[in-house]
Amino acid sequence: MSRDMGREKMGKIKITSGKGFQLTFRNGITVSVQIGFGNYCSNKENDRLTFGNVECPNAEVAVWDITGKDILSEYLTENGDEALDEIGWVSADTVGLIINWARKREK
Numbered sequence: 001m002s003r004d005m006g007r008e009k010m011g012k013i014k015i016t017s018g019k020g021f022q023l024t025f026r027n028g029i030t031v032s033v034q035i036g037f038g039n040y041c042s043n044k045e046n047d048r049l050t051f052g053n054v055e056c057p058n059a060e061v062a063v064w065d066i067t068g069k070d071i072l073s074e075y076l077t078e079n080g081d082e083a084l085d086e087i088g089w090v091s092a093d094t095v096g097l098i099i100n101w102a103r104k105r106e107k
Contacts, residue, residue, distance in 0.1 A: 010026065011023065011024050011025045011026050012024045016032065016034065017036070018036070018054075019034055019035060019036020019037065019039065019043075019049070019054065020032065020033050020034030020035055020036060020039070020059070020060075021033055023099060023102075023103075025102060025103045027103070027105060027106065027107050028065055028066030028107055029063065029064070029065055029066070029071065029102040029103070029105055030063065030064050030065075030102075031061065031062075031063050031098060031099050031102045032060075032061065032062040032063070032086075033059045033060070033061055033095055033099075034059060034060040034061075035054060035055075035056035035058075035059045035060070036049055036054060037049050039059070039060040039088070040060040040086070040087070040088020040089060041056050041058050041059050041060050041088060041089060041090075042056050042057055042058055042089070043056045044088075057091070057092075058088075058089040058090055058091055058092075059088075059089075059090050059092075059095055060086060060087070060088045060089075060090070061086065061087055061088075061090045061094075061095060061098055062085065062086040063075065063098065063102050065107075066107070070085045070086075071102075071105070072084065072085060072086065072087065072098070073085065075098055075101050075102075
């Protein structure tokens with residue numbers, strides 16, 4: 001197997017504008033977790049945030065498949081919630097649940 005083929009099948013981790021990250025799993029699902037100024041979290045109005053160690057008790061989360069189609073709504077409806085493209089003020093525990101759901105989801 002060539003190095004490029006191996007990388008293609010691997011997931012990836014991406015820092016997004018210094019205020020969050022994206023995880024893309026082998027199944028092609030991407031989870032975006034954002035905690036910076038302008039995001040739907042406790043830091044939404046905090047324009048004094050600087051690059052470095054930023055903390056927040058909650059986050060904005062979005063999930064999409066390899067085609068770019070939102071699938072967070074599927075997670076939400078499976079758990080009895082309203083179907084949305086992204087959700088805000090999500091606790092760390094719930095972020096973990098969403099990440100685990102996305103990692104285990106079949107293509």
